[in-house]
Amino acid sequence: MPAADSGPSDLIQEFMGSVRVFSQTVRIVVEEPLLGEMVGGRLSFPQYKLLRLVAGAAGHSVGEVASILGISNAAASKGVDKLVRRRLLRRAEGKLDRRAMHLSLTEQGRRAVETYEHARDEKMLGIFEATPVAGLRRAVALLHRLSASLVDHGADPEELCLQCGIYFPDQCLMRQLGKRKCYYARHRVKKGTASDEANGASPKRAV
Numbered sequence: 431m432p433a434a435d436s437g438p439s440d441l442i443q444e445f446m447g448s449v450r451v452f453s454q455t456v457r458i459v460v461e462e463p464l465l466g467e468m469v470g471g472r473l474s475f476p477q478y479k480l481l482r483l484v485a486g487a488a489g490h491s492v493g494e495v496a497s498i499l500g501i502s503n504a505a506a507s508k509g510v511d512k513l514v515r516r517r518l519l520r521r522a523e524g525k526l527d528r529r530a531m532h533l534s535l536t537e538q539g540r541r542a543v544e545t546y547e548h549a550r551d552e553k554m555l556g557i558f559e560a561t562p563v564a565g566l567r568r569a570v571a572l573l574h575r576l577s578a579s580l581v582d583h584g585a586d587p588e589e590l591c592l593q594c595g596i597y598f599p600d601q602c603l604m605r606q607l608g609k610r611k612c613y614y615a616r617h618r619v620k621k622g623t624a625s626d627e628a629n630g631a632s633p634k635r636a637v
Contacts, residue, residue: 468546
């Protein structure tokens with residue numbers, strides 16, 4: 431806890447340090463060990479994030495995965511190749527453009543994600559058993575509000591991707607909290623419109 435006479439700068443340093451320590455603790459103590467146990471060490475955390483992204487919205491291309499994860503196309507392609515060889519991910523030619531390879535989970539890949547996430551949730555529930563549900567909800571709401579406040583100070587907020595799709599496949603914090611258009615959704619709509627027009631279809635309207 432920060433000292434009672436801490437100044438604003440000290441409080442900010444304390445807050446930033448606490449956020450990073452908590453995130454690192456969850457990763458090192460819970461996520462990485464459990465991932466190793468549940469899937470026999472066959473999956474790294476970055477590879478899990480890729481699977482989780484595809485699980486939330488099948489049909490992603492390698493380029494879209496690279497864009498959302500903030501990595502190069504080459505790195506995304508290499509990661510996809512490994513997961514395809516391990517039969518956790520499937521590649522299929524696009525219906526409108528055979529050069530576009532769309533990604534989806536295999537049944538084995540879906541089981542790996544579900545098994546890990548069930549074990550993670552059970553462990554976290556046990557850890558936070560003494561923490562009131564209302565307190566956790568307030569913490570979630572606070573973090574969301576702080577994320578929105580930080581985005582407000584970005585150089586170009588609507589060009590930011592917070593990777594919401596990995597953890598919140600049915601919502602986007604940028605849209606809900608910042609009242610902005612989701613960077614990924616805008617670019618996916620543009621891509622879909624261009625593909626439809628190239629194939630003689632009427633342009634889709636952005637939702």
